[in-house]
Amino acid sequence: DVKVTQSSRYLVKRTGEKVFLECVQDMDHENMFWYRQDPGLGLRLIYFSYDVKMKEKGDIPEGYSVSREKKERFSLILESASTNQTSMYLCASSPSGKDSGNTIYFGEGSWLTVV
Amino acid sequence: GDSVTQMEGPVTLSEEAFLTINCTYTATGYPSLFWYVQYPGEGLQLLLKATKADDKGSNKGFEATYRKETTSFHLEKGSVQVSDSAVYFCALRFSGGYNKLIFGAGTRLAVHP
Secondary structure (H helix, E strand, C coil): CCCEEECCCEEEECCCCCEEECEEECCCCCEEEEEEEECCCEEEEEEEEEECCEEEECCCCCCCEEEEEECCEEEEEECCCCHHHCEEEEEEEECCCCCCCCCCEECCCEEEEEC | CCEEEECCCCEEEECCCCEEECEEEECCCCCEEEEEEECCCCCEEEEEEECCCCCEEEECCEEEECECCCCECCEEECCCCHHHCEEEEEEEECCCCCCCCEECCCEEEEEEC
């Protein structure tokens, strides 16, 4: 059974804290993604990675960074958390290749509240 | 740029009613189209997909047909159940773009007994 695991389901952090959101997939996928989900805006892509140590900015990368030291793990980092980063964060992975029909698998999400 | 537009929710229906959730897209090429579902407190699950024009995706009684002429991928179900209450997301993806998904805003469906 395919599995994308986000280590923290619910977090409360203070403004200015450094926050790490961890994601692990067990499917040997090349591609991994971080999205944030906000009401009325759907899912917006923050960053993605297509290989170890490779990363690309998505649509809303400001205030975030990522790390991919191992193929199975993709971390999202908030260097200095702010209240406008309160959101639901979703990690996803997919195989590489030219087939745009390849399924993308999502984790259960991490609810982050910044106070 | 490429985008997906969904009908606004919430959509409220009685059990066994017919469901349609509209989805249209703007794209410069020929993307694959997807419907994802998010049940309360969970992540997104793939509901169905279609990879070329006139393809029909189907799963769990839901259907959607890829209409290139109207750039649409409307989701339908003949008889909804309370357990179908969830948020539904329409999305598109192109080949060669590292499989990035572009999502609509989501439509919340509430089904009452």
